[in-house]
Amino acid sequence: MVKTLAPLARGVLEAVAVEHGVCVRPVPMRRVDLNTGAAEMVYVPCGHTLASVCPSCAERxxxxxxxxxxxxxxxxxxxxITRADPDEEQRAWMELRSQAQAARDRAADDGTTDxxxxxxWDAVVRDLxxxxxxxxxxxxxxxGDEARGRRTRSTRRRQDAPxxxxxxVDSRTVGKVFRGNDGKTFRPSLFLTLTLDSYxxxxSxxxxxxxxxxxYTRAARDALHFSKLVDRFVQNLRRFVGYDVQYFAAVEPQRRLAPHLHMAIRGTISRTELRQVVAATYHQVWWPSTDRVVYSGDRLPVWDDAAGENGGYLDPTTGEILPTWDEALDAIGQDEDAEPLHVVRFGRQIDAQGVLADSADSRRCIGYLTKYLVKGVAECHEAETPAQREHVxxxxEALRYEPCSPTCANWLRYGVQPKNPRKGMTPGYCKGxxxxxxxxxxxxxxxxxxxxxxxxxxxxHKADRKAWALARLAEAGVPVSNPADPQAAYVWERAGPGDxxxxxxxHRLLLLINERIQRRRQLDAATSNPTPELSATAEAA
Known part of the structure; x- marks a missing residue:
């Protein structure tokens, strides 16, 4: 027997807040006017991108x-695209940065400076x-040293890739104009979907x-290095078609949990050319081998403050220092027969659609691109059956011990110290x-x-929406304070919950709901033909 209870007051309040687009986790910020000294409490939206945390901010x-x-x-x-000239504050910080960098270099050469x-001085440089x-x-x-001594490998293409x-590459970014038989011109663009190979x-x-x-191992590694594959695809595409291809892309998981790419591309590219670029695109991961587990269970490397310059990990039995990350990469570079740890490629399935501006297809594709942005990766396809939960x-489990980066603690499992090791690192518990x-x-x-x-x-884009709303309210004679006003000088500080x-x-939600209702009424009155889309613009004000 299921009994329905009355809703809780807090639940009703949050539901109304979401209905009106009000943040359900407003952050208290104290704003102090430097001209008058007056302090005012302002409740700022949390700005979270996940609907499970704050539906209103995520939708905005x-x-x-x-x-x-x-x-x-x-x-x-x-x-x-233009760049603003540096102001006095920016110049002053850069001067201090130059002095700190010079002191750091002298300290590295002489051992100490002052x-x-x-x-x-490394810490000072980071703060600056x-x-x-x-x-x-x-x-x-x-x-830094990493920029000066960046490691490179041969760029010779693989023999198994065309x-x-x-x-x-021309600097042009806009697509070509086509003329139909009726004399009308149109400038189509492209909606592209790329997936990974089958595992x-x-x-269904x-x-x-x-x-x-x-x-699962290949699926885990493909997911870890998918972003690098996307970067290489864009690079290859621009070099192949000969112009600066522009894109808006979103990464989402398929039902099988593998990431795939939806990409809006300005201009058109033939499907034949896209297939050529996809077939020739790959990313090689030149990392130490993870085929053999060296340390596991209770037998794990131990930290020694005296090992190396800043400490390091030792073999728990022999006391030998584990190879550092740089030493492990040097060993790969010296081995002429070395193979990459992993090579990630796209699958053969390619979906490319031509799209015209201001068309139903354009609106549908934009909605599809942004549909899952308010959800986490695992939330896009939540596990509902025992088989789906087992798949997750x-x-x-495959991802638990797979190294995610050079600094991952999982490298200790395979007998290699991570890059920039520190005390307390444990394989299987990387926080990446x-x-x-x-x-x-x-x-x-x-x-x-x-x-x-x-x-x-x-x-x-956010500033444009806010400027539009403020302009409409100003035309209607509604006084609205604008913190971005150059005549205003404010200092913001986070207020504590006990203040x-x-x-x-x-109480914050009640105040913000009432403020939003009043603001939308004012904005609707200020527009000659208010629409829901225009009314929603008041959210930025």
Whole structure:
């Protein structure tokens, strides 16, 4: 017998908040006006991208991505991208960065500088890089030892992959214009779907027909290195077609849990050319071998502070220092018969569709691209049957001991010290994103957008929506404070839950719901022909 109980007040409150697009986890921030000294409590949306955490913020992010995809997909003119001149604050931070880098170099050459060693100045340089980024500077400075001594291997193509001709890459990014028999012109674009190869026969629910013969190891490694394969595909595509191909892509799992790629490409490329590029695209993983387990169970490497320059791991029986990451790579480079640990390729299945601007197909594809962005990788196809749960368990177990990066603790299992080892590392307990069950081995970004897609960053698109809403409200005579006003000077700080001016979560939601209702009424009144899409723009204000 199932008895239905009355809903809880907190549940009803959150449901109403979601209905009105209000964040269910508002963050209390104290804003201090530097001109007047007045302090005001502002409840800021949490900004989470997963609907399971905050449905309102996740949906707002999804809509913003849809706007970004639509504005860049069918551009008729080349996007103009300019860089602002550095301001005084940015110049000052960079001057300090140059002084710290010089002190670090002197410390590395002489042993110490003013009583401080290289490690001290490395920390200073890292802190300054963070401040430079906070000041609004994009990109990073490659000044470390890793940038100077980057390892490279032969770029000779594999014999089992077809050769791919290269053309000079033109700076053009927009697609070609076609003229029909009726004289009308149109500029089509492309919607492409790429998948990985088969690991064994699967049923319609994504579970293997024969789990024991299903290649979980290859599936795990393909998922771990899928993002590198996508990067290589884009590189090969641009070199083959001869222009700067622009794309908006989303990575999602299939029902069999393997990641696959949906990509909106500006302009058209023939299916024959796409098949050539896919067939010739691969990514080789030149890592130490993991075929033999050296340490497991209770017999694991032990940490010794005196091993190496900054400590290291020793064999628990012999006391010998394990090979470092650099030594293991050197051994691979010196072996002429060495083979890569793994080679990842796309499967043969390719789906390419031509799409016209402002068409039903265009809207459908944009919705498909952004559909699962509010869900985690494992949430896209939740396990409902025992067979599906077993499939997830086997995939998670295959990923548990598979190294996810050079710094992964799992390298200790195979007798190699990870890059930058530290005390307390244990095989099977790496905290890398790819090892978590909710990511199913994929540790890359879910949304991939080329730099010249729309000529704007995601923050620029958000600012456009906010500027539109503020302009409409200003035209209607509604006073709205704008923290971005150059005349205003504010300092923001995170308020603690125990601060006396921070209201309880329920009180915050009630205030924000009422504020959202009033703001939408004002915005609807300010627009001559309000629509749900335009009304939703008030969310950014």
């Amino acid at each position: 992010k999804r809509k913003l991505r849809a706007v970004q995809c639509r504005q860049g997909w069918h551009l008729a003119e080349e996007p103009v 009583g401080e060693g290289p490690e001290f 890089d963070i401040e430079i980024e906070r000041s609004g500077v994009r990109g990073s400075l490659k000044t 050769d791919l001709p290269r053309r000079p 064994g026969r699967v049923r 629910d994504g579970t293997p027909v024969d789990p024991d013969s299903y290649d 368990d086997r995939m998670a 994103k790819a090892h978590r069950r909710e990511h199913l081995g994929y540790g890359g970004r879910r949304v991939l957008v080329s730099r010249k897609w729309s000529g704007k960053t995601l923050a620029d 006396p001016d921070v209201r309880p979560t329920e």
